[in-house]
Amino acid sequence: MIGEAMCHRLVRHFFPSLNQCSSLHSASSSLQKLEQTVTAEVEAKNYVKIPDIISMELSRSQNSNPFSFLSSFPQNLQVQIVDKMLQSFIPIRPRYKPQLTYSYLLSYTLQSSHPLPLGLAILQRTLRSGCLPVPQTHVLLSSAWLDRRCLSHSVANILLEMQSIGYQPDCGTCNYILSSLCAVDQLVEAVNVLKGMGGAGCIPDSNSYSIVIGAMCKIRRTSDAQDLMKQMVVKYGLTPDHGIVVKLLAALRTNKEIWKAVEMIEFLEKEGNSVGFESYELVVEGCLARREYVLAGKVAMGMTERGxxxxxxxxxxxxxxxxxxxxxxxxxxxRERFAKLKS
Structure with a gap:
């Protein structure tokens, strides 16, 4: 007769789905236990313990969210609980310790029936802790944002809704919204957000413009990118980052708009923004590729004036x-100018 141990091995070999069912049941049981533990800590208001609990129990990937139990509470109570959690995490050191907890909270909230403004508050605390949300957040946030905008809410009004739950909109949160919209090719809405930020007291910074300009350069929408570059310099007096200038000039060169690239350098220099060697060299090579030798000489002379x-x-x-x-x-x-620089 076949022994009991042998029978078990044969069953596992020929019916692997039974093993999978067993694993799934175990995972489900583990997650259920975790939810119960987190719920107990919430009821006891021991919020500060939650990050450690989640980090220990969710070392392996889970298909469900440990904060799903929040859906059983009324919306106003959900906001109060999450707010208390966020506030209790502020003194925790190192600051990134609650990162996994922030991630699950943000994921749950952005997929709930009322994702904003609570999702923006969680996002803000995540960023201020020095953590970055997981990449999937871009899709969830963009979807929640666009759904709200479809209801004819202005950019400023959506951002200012954060005040109703005790938070103030800031540039960092807005910049993440911009990067999310750009990540899903919603550039028109990204420009709308860029224009509407000021109405909520969030004046765009250099990074705000760089995010949108960079996305436009990627798909070679150079005309719009140029307009934004001029707007950030003239309207807000911002200094464009060296990297974003290179991206714009590279896109212009790829579009064979080398004259516009030269004009952009001249504009930036005129407005008191220094242009780096890489930008100049890129444009010189673009001129040479187009056999615009006089223009190449002009740009090269400008280079030498900058050393x-x-x-x-x-x-x-x-x-x-x-x-x-x-x-x-x-x-x-x-040639004489090159010689003077001991070339």
């Missing part, structure tokens, strides 16, 4: 290109 000098290969191409179109006077002037 920069093109790479030797580019310098040779500029001189040779000017000579090939009989622009000897310009070629000599450029």
């Amino acid at each position: 920069f000098i093109p790479y030797i290969k580019a310098r040779l191409k500029i001189i040779e290109g000017l000579a090939s179109i009989d622009e000897w006077k310009i070629a000599c002037a450029v």
